[in-house]
Amino acid sequence: MRFQFLAIASSMAIAVVSVPKATAQIPFLPQLQAPTSVSNDSNNRVVSGWIYLDGRRLFQIAASKTNFPERSEDIQNKLDKIGQNYFQAPAKTAVKVEVRKVNELPVIYVNGQYLMTITSEDAGLRQVDMSTSANQITQKLQEDLQQAKQERQTQFLIDQGKIAAGIGLAMIVMSCGVYSWERRDKKDLVASQPPISPLNSPISSAVAAAQPITTQLNQRQTQHLQEVKRRLFQLTQAGIWGGGSFFILGLFPYTRPFQVGILTAAQFPLRLGVVLLGTYVAIRFTYALIDRFTTTLISSGALLTPESSERLQLRVSTFSGVTKSIATLIWIGVGFLLALVSLGIDIVPLLAGVSLVGVAVSLASQNLIKDAINGFLIILEDQYALGDVISVGNVGGLVENLNLRMTQLRDSEGRLITIPNSEIKVVANLSSRWSRADLTIPIAYQADTEKALKLIESIGFQMNQEMQWQSQILEPPQVLGIDQFGDRGLIIRVWIKTQPLKQWDVAREFRRRLKIALDQAGISISVPQQAIWVNDDHSLNFQGNGKAN
Numbered sequence: 001m002r003f004q005f006l007a008i009a010s011s012m013a014i015a016v017v018s019v020p021k022a023t024a025q026i027p028f029l030p031q032l033q034a035p036t037s038v039s040n041d042s043n044n045r046v047v048s049g050w051i052y053l054d055g056r057r058l059f060q061i062a063a064s065k066t067n068f069p070e071r072s073e074d075i076q077n078k079l080d081k082i083g084q085n086y087f088q089a090p091a092k093t094a095v096k097v098e099v100r101k102v103n104e105l106p107v108i109y110v111n112g113q114y115l116m117t118i119t120s121e122d123a124g125l126r127q128v129d130m131s132t133s134a135n136q137i138t139q140k141l142q143e144d145l146q147q148a149k150q151e152r153q154t155q156f157l158i159d160q161g162k163i164a165a166g167i168g169l170a171m172i173v174m175s176c177g178v179y180s181w182e183r184r185d186k187k188d189l190v191a192s193q194p195p196i197s198p199l200n201s202p203i204s205s206a207v208a209a210a211q212p213i214t215t216q217l218n219q220r221q222t223q224h225l226q227e228v229k230r231r232l233f234q235l236t237q238a239g240i241w242g243g244g245s246f247f248i249l250g251l252f253p254y255t256r257p258f259q260v261g262i263l264t265a266a267q268f269p270l271r272l273g274v275v276l277l278g279t280y281v282a283i284r285f286t287y288a289l290i291d292r293f294t295t296t297l298i299s300s301g302a303l304l305t306p307e308s309s310e311r312l313q314l315r316v317s318t319f320s321g322v323t324k325s326i327a328t329l330i331w332i333g334v335g336f337l338l339a340l341v342s343l344g345i346d347i348v349p350l351l352a353g354v355s356l357v358g359v360a361v362s363l364a365s366q367n368l369i370k371d372a373i374n375g376f377l378i379i380l381e382d383q384y385a386l387g388d389v390i391s392v393g394n395v396g397g398l399v400e401n402l403n404l405r406m407t408q409l410r411d412s413e414g415r416l417i418t419i420p421n422s423e424i425k426v427v428a429n430l431s432s433r434w435s436r437a438d439l440t441i442p443i444a445y446q447a448d449t450e451k452a453l454k455l456i457e458s459i460g461f462q463m464n465q466e467m468q469w470q471s472q473i474l475e476p477p478q479v480l481g482i483d484q485f486g487d488r489g490l491i492i493r494v495w496i497k498t499q500p501l502k503q504w505d506v507a508r509e510f511r512r513r514l515k516i517a518l519d520q521a522g523i524s525i526s527v528p529q530q531a532i533w534v535n536d537d538h539s540l541n542f543q544g545n546g547k548a549n
Contacts, residue, residue: 095111282335
């Protein structure tokens with residue numbers, strides 16, 4: 001399958017790269033060139049262009065920029081009229097192209113009809129004198145008009161029709177071959193994948209949770225490669241039918257002018273389409289390479305030290321997402337420059353201007369550079385990742401978005417908090433690799449302390465033995481003992497080591513069970529108390545003074 005994919009990619013790359021700028025190598029395919037500048041004078045500069053016969057370029061003329069459109073249209077119309085008269089003549093009629101001198105200027109006549117006058121601009125275009133230039137054009141006219149008349153003969157049209165039928169049959173065979181290749185590739189892919197349960201079913205969720213991160217990355221890589229191959233198959237089909245139809249148009253003199261119209265109308269859109277499709281394929285192929293590279297790092301143990309699967313998945317998702325974002329921006333920039341080149345825009349001055357603007361922007365936006373550097377270090381050092389719960393200063397919440405520019409948190413009230421990465425100096429990660437439920441339990445001073453400690457320890461032991469909580473509690477709960485004497489009574493401290501983000505669920509269940517057990521054991525949970533002591537001597541003196549009065 002890999003060799004098939006490389007074969008498709010190589011063939012399309014060769015097809016795109018090998019198309020020359022001058023298309024005269026393709027039979028009957030005209031070259032479309034915009035008028036080119038010969039002189040640098042902005043007001044009276046000389047431009048050049050082509051005269052066509054049956055959609056095939058014939059010879060080149062030159063004139064000042066203001067006069068060129070009118071002269072080109074006049075010569076083209078006269079040539080079309082001369083050609084129609086000649087083509088309607090009997091088959092054995094010869095074409096007569098001659099050069100006459102009028103006012104010391106060479107003038108070309110075809111079958112006695114005036115065509116054009118050779119100017120110094122035309123001669124300068126060929127870097128010869130006017131007489132030589134006129135002879136060159138005359139010879140070209142003589143040959144092409146005779147060939148055009150021959151191409152309109154019945155036998156020639158029949159032969160070209162046979163060639164067109166052969167090309168059409170080849171197009172059908174090639175299209176069917178590519179289609180069957182695509183179908184076979186899809187069947188092989190489906191056969192190599194295990195059956196997948198519905199996405200919303202509990203079985204599917206359990207299977208996805210149990211899958212190694214390398215398996216998930218391999219599936220992503222396969223999806224990206226399949227998308228690339230699907231686009232290449234579509235491009236191949238479009239190339240077969242579009243290229244074949246375009247070639248057939250060039251076989252007949254009556255349809256060949258449509259080539260010029262198609263090239264004129266679709267020249268720039270086709271170039272932009274190829275650039276856009278190439279950019280999209282490059283982006284998806286880069287995604288596949290990133291997933292492949294990440295899978296290799298994980299398999300070799302170079303990405304992380306041994307840790308839980310959930311933590312590994314969080315970090316890989318962050319690393320992969322940020323890398324893909326950077327690659328996408330790079331490819332979009334490259335695609336934009338290629339689009340400008342395809343439109344005939346000189347990008348060298350643009351790149352020079354962009355470099356100057358980049359220096360100015362870098363000086364004016366130092367905070368953005370700091371954000372990017374700090375964001376890169378956050379990802380590289382695994383300070384936190386997508387899905388972690390962190391606390392930064394006075395705010396905290398679940399990390400919903402992380403890139404080189406900023407970090408976005410969702411707090412307990414649902415507010416989305418955006419923090420520039422350069423502002424993150426100290427961060428507390430509450431879910432890195434493991435978490436801890438820190439419980440403080442107040443017990444009344446009158447309660448039996450030993451009984452209370454054994455009861456709390458037994459509740460933690462029971463929770464650790466149950467299947468529902470055993471997967472969330474990493475170690476047996478630790479009853480640290482009496483932590484302090486407070487106004488609420490004796491404070492007993494308990495630590496429970498849990499899976500990341502599970503400390504709150506475990507703490508809630510532990511408190512619920514502890515309340516029930518304490519009530520059954522007759523041990524009360526103390527409430528804040530305050531004792532007031534009265535000085536007896538002072539009270540007696542106060543009462544005596546009152547009686548004396």
